[in-house]
Amino acid sequence: QTVVTQEPSLTVSPGGTVTLTCASSTGAVASGSYPNWFQQKPGQAPRALIYSTSNKHSWTPARFSGSLLGGKAALTLSGVQPEDEAEYYCLLYFGSGWVFGGGTKLTVL
Amino acid sequence: QITLKESGPTLVKPTQTLTLTCTFSGFSLSTSGLGVGWIRQPPGKALEWLALIYWDDDKRYSPSLKSRLTITKDTSKNQVVLTMTNMDPVDTATYYCAHRTSGPLFDYWGQGILVTVSS
Numbered sequence: 154q155t156v157v158t159q160e161p162s163l164t165v166s167p168g169g170t171v172t173l174t175c176a177s178s179t180g181a182v183a184s185g186s187y188p189n190w191f192q193q194k195p196g197q198a199p200r201a202l203i204y205s206t207s208n209k210h211s212w213t214p215a216r217f218s219g220s221l222l223g224g225k226a227a228l229t230l231s232g233v234q235p236e237d238e239a240e241y242y243c244l245l246y247f248g249s250g251w252v253f254g255g256g257t258k259l260t261v262l
Numbered sequence: 263q264i265t266l267k268e269s270g271p272t273l274v275k276p277t278q279t280l281t282l283t284c285t286f287s288g289f290s291l292s293t294s295g296l297g298v299g300w301i302r303q304p305p306g307k308a309l310e311w312l313a314l315i316y317w318d319d320d321k322r323y324s325p326s327l328k329s330r331l332t333i334t335k336d337t338s339k340n341q342v343v344l345t346m347t348n349m350d351p352v353d354t355a356t357y358y359c360a361h362r363t364s365g366p367l368f369d370y371w372g373q374g375i376l377v378t379v380s381s
Contacts, residue, residue, distance in 0.1 A: 154326060191309075198358060198374050199301075200307065204366040221367050242309050244367065249325050251367070252310040255302075 155179055155247050159254040164262050165233045167252060173257045174217055174225040175243030181224035188226035189244040192237075193256075199242065203228060236262050264288035264299070266359050267281045273378050274349050280377060284359030286341040291317050291337050295364035298342040302355040303374075309316065312354075312361060313327035315342055 156178040160216055175188060180239040182188060190203040201217035204227065216232045226243055238261040243254040270282040284298055291298065299314035313333040314322045323331050332345045340360060356376045360368035 166354070187367065191368070193309075198371040199368075200371075201366060201369045204369070208365065210366060210369060240312075244309075250314075250322050251311040251313060255308045 154160075155252050157243060157245050157252045157254040159241075159243060159257045161255070162258045164260045165230070167233060167235055167261055169233050170229065170231045171233060171244075171259065172211070172222070172223065173228045173241055173259070174222065175245065175254050176225045177245055177247075179247070182221060182226045185219065186226070186245040186247070188219065188221075190217075190228045190245065191242045192231075193240045193242065202241075230259075233261055237261055264322060264361055264370045266370060268357060268359050268372045268375040269376060270357075270377070272376060272379065275300075275381050276326060276350055276379060280344075280346045280349050280351050280353070282344045282346075282357055282359075282375065282377075283348045284344070284372060286340050286342070286359075286361065289361065290340070291335050291342070293314075293317055297362035298335070299360050299362055300342075301360060301368070302353075303353040303358070304352075312346075312357075313322045313344060316362075349379045353377070354379045 157203040187205050191199040193199040217228045220227045220250045241257045265288040267341040299317040300312040315333045330347045335342045357372045359372045361370040
């Protein structure tokens, strides 16, 4: 069974920069895994942020960016705002279907 | 404006079959490239992809749950139905449906429905 691993938790100061990563148990994450990133706040449905590695939705703030970094998918937040405190999930495609990561709880402190 | 809404029972007994309906608006599942998927989230836990159906009736299932899941669509009613057999308390979760296009995956989500499995 394929496992997608994210940092369980990260802390960043307001205005700072933080990178969240998403690793695959099958090896390096590539563009063919079509990495997606979602943000979820308590009591809310997930909100799509990034698709196909680095593409933003029309509602995605400019401070969010996606990339491939060292064999992983990455989500970078530059100039973090207090409202960015949330759980972040990556989603990867594996041919047989899609697998979510375990999520990263981002604290802005 | 794309919207989706999940409906179905909020309480099911162990061994029963769960049937959830996703009713959507703002798009048609007869349009090439589009799909609707189901994702669930147990309380306090991570998201889990369950199933996806495309405009051409192509269906994909989570390998770990494939034997228990069936996804169907009714294009005329703008609905997608997910059935899950042999429900167990570990299946207690919020179940979401989401819109899928040829590029973005799951760009629009329903509000979710909390399903509790208990006798």
